[in-house]
Amino acid sequence: MGHSILELQSIASQIRRDILRQVHLCSSGHPGGSLGCADFFTALYFEIMNHDRAFNMSGENEDLFVLSNGHISPVYYSALARSGYFDVDELSTFRKINSRLQGHPTTHEKLPGVRIASGSLGQGLSVAVGMALGKKLNNDPGIIYTLTGDGELQEGQIWEAMMFAPHNKVDNLILTVDWNGRQIDGDTKDVLDLGDLEAKFVSFGWDVMHMEGNEMSAVVDGLNMAKSKCGQGKPIAILMKTEMGYPIDFMVGTHKWHGVAPNDEQLQSALNQLEETLGDFKI
Amino acid sequence: MLEQYQVTGKKATRNGFGDGMTELGRTNDQVVALCADLVGSLKIQEFIKENPSRFIQAGIAEANMMGISAGLATVGKIPFATTFANFATGRVYDQIRQSIAYSDKNVKICASHAGLTLGEDGATHQILEDIGLMKMLPHMTVINPCDYNQTKEATIAIADHHGPVYLRFGRPGWPIFMPEGKFEIGKAIVMKEGNDVSIFATGHLVYNALEATKVLEAEGISVELINIHTIKPLDEEAILKSISKTRCAVSCEEHQRNGGLGDSIAQVCVMDQPIPLEYVAVNDSFGESGTPAQLLEKYGLGVGDIVNAAKRALKRK
Numbered sequence: 001m002g003h004s005i006l007e008l009q010s011i012a013s014q015i016r017r018d019i020l021r022q023v024h025l026c027s028s029g030h031p032g033g034s035l036g037c038a039d040f041f042t043a044l045y046f047e048i049m050n051h052d053r054a055f056n057m058s059g060e061n062e063d064l065f066v067l068s069n070g071h072i073s074p075v076y077y078s079a080l081a082r083s084g085y086f087d088v089d090e091l092s093t094f095r096k097i098n099s100r101l102q103g104h105p106t107t108h109e110k111l112p113g114v115r116i117a118s119g120s121l122g123q124g125l126s127v128a129v130g131m132a133l134g135k136k137l138n139n140d141p142g143i144i145y146t147l148t149g150d151g152e153l154q155e156g157q158i159w160e161a162m163m164f165a166p167h168n169k170v171d172n173l174i175l176t177v178d179w180n181g182r183q184i185d186g187d188t189k190d191v192l193d194l195g196d197l198e199a200k201f202v203s204f205g206w207d208v209m210h211m212e213g214n215e216m217s218a219v220v221d222g223l224n225m226a227k228s229k230c231g232q233g234k235p236i237a238i239l240m241k242t243e244m245g246y247p248i249d250f251m252v253g254t255h256k257w258h259g260v261a262p263n264d265e266q267l268q269s270a271l272n273q274l275e276e277t278l279g280d281f282k283i
Numbered sequence: 284m285l286e287q288y289q290v291t292g293k294k295a296t297r298n299g300f301g302d303g304m305t306e307l308g309r310t311n312d313q314v315v316a317l318c319a320d321l322v323g324s325l326k327i328q329e330f331i332k333e334n335p336s337r338f339i340q341a342g343i344a345e346a347n348m349m350g351i352s353a354g355l356a357t358v359g360k361i362p363f364a365t366t367f368a369n370f371a372t373g374r375v376y377d378q379i380r381q382s383i384a385y386s387d388k389n390v391k392i393c394a395s396h397a398g399l400t401l402g403e404d405g406a407t408h409q410i411l412e413d414i415g416l417m418k419m420l421p422h423m424t425v426i427n428p429c430d431y432n433q434t435k436e437a438t439i440a441i442a443d444h445h446g447p448v449y450l451r452f453g454r455p456g457w458p459i460f461m462p463e464g465k466f467e468i469g470k471a472i473v474m475k476e477g478n479d480v481s482i483f484a485t486g487h488l489v490y491n492a493l494e495a496t497k498v499l500e501a502e503g504i505s506v507e508l509i510n511i512h513t514i515k516p517l518d519e520e521a522i523l524k525s526i527s528k529t530r531c532a533v534s535c536e537e538h539q540r541n542g543g544l545g546d547s548i549a550q551v552c553v554m555d556q557p558i559p560l561e562y563v564a565v566n567d568s569f570g571e572s573g574t575p576a577q578l579l580e581k582y583g584l585g586v587g588d589i590v591n592a593a594k595r596a597l598k599r600k
Contacts, residue, residue, distance in 0.1 A: 057357060058357065058358050058359040059357075059358065060358075060359075064357075064358075066354075106385060106386070107385075107386045107387060108385060108386075108387065115357050116353060116354075116357060116382060116386050116388075117381050117382065117385045117386045118381070119381065120377050120380075120381045122346075123346075123350050123377075123378055123381060123382050124350075125350070126346070126347045126348075126349070126350020126351050126353075126354065126378075126382075127350045127351070127353050127354040127357070127382055128354060129347070129350070129351050129354060130350060130351035130352060130353060130354020130355040130356075130357070130362075131354035131355070131357055131358050132354070133339065133351065133354070133355060134315075134354060134355040134357070134358035134359065134360045135358060137315070137336065137337070137355075137360065138358060138359065138360075140358070156346070157346040157347055157350065157378070160342075160344035160346055160347035161347045161350065161351075163342070163344070164341065164342065164344065164347055164351075168339075
C-alpha cells in the first residue's frame with residue numbers, strides 16, 4: 001500500500017513481462033486475458049488488499065481474492081510471486097512437470113496464495129460468496145475480491161450466485177468482471193451475447209460500477225470506491241473494460257491470443273514494448 | 284452374536300442425520316448447515332431453530348451451494364451441504380470435483396433419498412450411481428450408514444474428520460437394529476462371525492443381509508456378516524481376513540452393480556485373494572415408481588435374493 005501510480009505502472013510492466021516469458025517458456029497458456037488484467041492484479045495485490053505474505057489458508061482478518069477464470073494463471077502467479085508469496089524464479093516452472101504452478105491454479109500443490117482450484121469456469125463467485133459469509137460468521141472485517149471473465153458469465157452457476165448474494169446481503173464481496181468482450185471462439189456478442197450486463201446485475205440487486213481496467217489510476221480509484229461501498233447491504237460488481245493482450249501491439253484487437261503462446265520472435269517483439277523494472281525471473 | 288442386533292423400532296436414516304445435526308449444533312460452533320430447498324426432507328428443522336445464523340438456505344441452486352460450502356470451509360467453517368442424493372452428486376459433479384475434492388475442502392456432502400427406496404417419486408430421483416461417482420474422486424470419503432443409530436453417529440463423527448465426505452442415507456422408515464456407539468470411519472463392523480460365506484452389506488441392505496443371515500443359518504450355512512458403512516476408505520483388512528476364512532462372498536447394496544461397493548470389494552479380492560463373489564445390486568437399470576418393498580423385490584435386493592446369492596457363491600467355491 002502507499003504506492004504511487006507510477007510505481008504501480010512499473011510493477012505492472014514487470015508482471016506483463018513475466019506473463020509473456022512464462023507462456024513462452026512452456027509454449028502454452030493464456031497470455032491475452034492475463035495481459036489485460038495485469039493492472040487490476042497489480043492494484044489489488046500492491047495497493048488495495050490487506051493481505052499477509054505469510055500465507056495461511058483461512059486468512060483471518062485479511063482480504064481474500066478468488067480467481068474464477070483460472071486460465072489467466074500467469075498474471076495471478078506473477079502477482080503472487082512479485083508481492084512476496086514465493087520466489088519469482090519459480091515462475092520459470094509454470095506448466096512444467098512437478099511444478100506448483102499448474103496450468104490452472106490449485107491448492108493441491110500447496111502454492112502459497114492460492115485458496116481454491118479454478119479452471120472449470122463459473123465456480124469462483126460461489127466460492128467467494130461462501131468465504132464472505134464465513135467472514136461474517138467469524139466477525140472478520142475482511143473483504144472478498146473475485147474476478148471472472150465475461151465469457152465465463154455464460155455459465156449457469158454464475159447466475160445462481162448472482163441471485164443469492166443480494167438476497168443474502170453479502171456486502172463484503174466485490175466481483176470484478178473482466179469485460180474484454182472476447183472469448184476463445186470469438187467476440188462474446190457473437191458466441192453468446194451477454195446483452196445489457198449492467199441492467200442484468202442491477203435487476204439482480206447488485207451495486208454496479210464501471211471501471212477502465214487498463215488505466216492504473218482508474219483501477220486504483222475504482223477499487224477504492226468499491227471498497228467504500230462495502231457494508232451497505234449490497235454486493236458490488238465492477239464491470240471492468242480491458243483489452244485482451246494489452247498493450248502489445250500485435251496482440252490487441254483480436255481474440256487470437258486468448259490461449260496461444262508467442263514464438264521466440266514474437267516474444268522479443270512483445271518484450272521490447274515493456275520495460276524490465278524489477279528484474280526478470282531467472283530461467 | 285446376532286442377539287445384540289435386535290430391532291428396537293423404526294425410523295428413517297434421514298432422521299438419524301437430522302438428530303445428529305441437532306447434536307452437532309449444540310456441541311460444535313463451527314458447523315454450518317446449507318440446504319437447497321429441502322429442509323423438511325433432510326430433517327434439519329431443529330438445527331435451524333436452535334442455530335438460525337448457522338443455516339444457509341441456498342434455494343434450488345445446488346451448484347452454488349457446493350461452491351459456497353467450499354468458500355465457508357476455506358475460512359474455517361465446517362459446512363454440511365444437504366439435499367437429495369441425486370442433486371448432491373450427479374448434478375454438481377464438476378463443482379464437487381474442482382471446488383471441493385481437488386481443493387481438499389472440509390465439506391460434508393449429506394445426501395438423503397438415495398437409492399430405490401425413496402419409492403414413488405421414481406427414477407428421476409432414485410440415484411443408483413452416487414457411490415461410484417463419489418468414490419472415484421481423490422480425497423473423498425464415502426459413507427453409507429445402515430439405520431437411524433448409525434446415521435446419527437456417522438453424522439457426528441464426520442464433523443471431526445478433516446476432509447471432504449459424502450454421507451449417503453435414505454427416505455423410508457427403516458428398522459433400527461444397530462446398538463448405539465461411537466462411529467469409526469473406515470472400520471467395518473463384523474456383526475457375526477462365520478465360516479462358509481462372507482456377506483458384505485452397506486446402507487439399507489445391511490438389514491436385509493441380517494435377515495438373510497438368519498435364514499441361511501437356519502439351513503446350516505455359517506455366515507460371516509460384515510457391515511461396510513464406509514465404502515471409501517474401504518476396510519481391506521477386514522475383508523481379506525473374512526474371505527481368507529470363508530473363501531466366497533456376497534456384496535449387498537442399494538446401488539448400481541457398476542461402480543458400487545461390490546466392485547470395490549472385487550478389486551480387493553482380485554488383487555490379493557481371488558474368490559467367487561456374487562453381487563446383490565441393481566444391474567444396469569434405472570428404477571421406477573413403487574413402494575420401497577416392491578422396488579427392492581423387483582430389482583433383486585430382497586432377503587431372498589441375498590440368500591440365493593450366498594448359495595450361488597457357495598457352489599462356486
